[in-house]
Amino acid sequence: TDTIAPGPEAPAPLSPARAKIEQKTLRTDRWWLSPLLTLLVLIAFIFYATFRAFQKADYYADGLISPFYSPCLSTNCLPDSPLGGFTPIGSWWTQSPALLILVFPLGFRMTCYYYRKAYYRAFWQSPPACAVAEPHGKYTGETRFPLILNNTHRYFFYAGLIFNVILTWDGILAFRNADGAWGHMSLGTLVLLANAALLWLYSLSCHSCRHAIGGRLKHFSKHPLRYKGWTLVSKLNHKHMLFAWISLFGVALTDAYVALVANGTFSNPTFF
Numbered sequence: 152t153d154t155i156a157p158g159p160e161a162p163a164p165l166s167p168a169r170a171k172i173e174q175k176t177l178r179t180d181r182w183w184l185s186p187l188l189t190l191l192v193l194i195a196f197i198f199y200a201t202f203r204a205f206q207k208a209d210y211y212a213d214g215l216i217s218p219f220y221s222p223c224l225s226t227n228c229l230p231d232s233p234l235g236g237f238t239p240i241g242s243w244w245t246q247s248p249a250l251l252i253l254v255f256p257l258g259f260r261m262t263c264y265y266y267r268k269a270y271y272r273a274f275w276q277s278p279p280a281c282a283v284a285e286p287h288g289k290y291t292g293e294t295r296f297p298l299i300l301n302n303t304h305r306y307f308f309y310a311g312l313i314f315n316v317i318l319t320w321d322g323i324l325a326f327r328n329a330d331g332a333w334g335h336m337s338l339g340t341l342v343l344l345a346n347a348a349l350l351w352l353y354s355l356s357c358h359s360c361r362h363a364i365g366g367r368l369k370h371f372s373k374h375p376l377r378y379k380g381w382t383l384v385s386k387l388n389h390k391h392m393l394f395a396w397i398s399l400f401g402v403a404l405t406d407a408y409v410a411l412v413a414n415g416t417f418s419n420p421t422f423f
């Protein structure tokens with residue numbers, strides 16, 4: 152039989168290559184559950200993150216800074232926040248400092264290969280699941296604006312690494328007490344460090360990371376270090392979906408923890 156390549160001229164649901172069946176799908180399992188859950192969780196996260204990013208309050212307390220607001224680069228940041236003295240943006244920015252930096256973590260997640268699959272299925276139903284026809288009559292993939300921007304993922308990956316370093320540093324700085332002396336540890340210190348660790352796992356398991364480390368090599372034997380790194384990253388890469396989700400929850404829960412401490416709802420227990 153002839154093979155018809157998918158592409159702009161052959162929209163998937165109408166493609167001559169597709170079996171001529173009336174039903175949208177012959178699947179009898181609950182294929183809709185996964186995209187539905189994805190939809191609900193991502194919408195909840197979007198609402199929460201938008202509210203917090205615009206709130207411009209309760210993002211720093213007891214040596215802990217929310218990951219939504221770090222690095223805090225404008226002079227309207229609280230002066231004693233970790234980078235409070237480093238304000239390259241100056242005072243012209245009067246809106247929430249979170250809005251200055253949000254494009255980087257947001258861009259990293261939005262262009263992530265796993266999240267693309269997740270939101271194409273959940274929001275755009277393109278397709279909703281394997282072996283389920285999509286409702287659209289036209290398919291252009293990622294060849295046009297805005298989806299062509301998803302090809303910038305590797306650059307967001309590099310930006311994400313810088314953010315990981317900063318958030319790790321925030322966790323280390325949380326080992327200082329209110330006077331700036333080292334040797335202090337609270338539950339919040341552990342929360343910040345756990346959040347940074349999850350973000351590292353998410354970044355290191357990224358497909359772009361795997362390519363950056365082991366891609367374009369003709370002979371692994373001539374690059375033993377890169378081969379070793381590629382092997383490790385490939386193992387993490389298998390769990391990328393898991394890291395994508397738990398790091399997303401990690402960021403939201405870390406922010407919520409800082410907010411609760413900052414508004415006095417929860418006292419940050421101190422170990423020493």
Ligand code: FES
Pocket residue numbers: 259263264265266304308353354356357358359360391
């Ligand atoms: Fe998901 Fe790169 S593929 S972060």
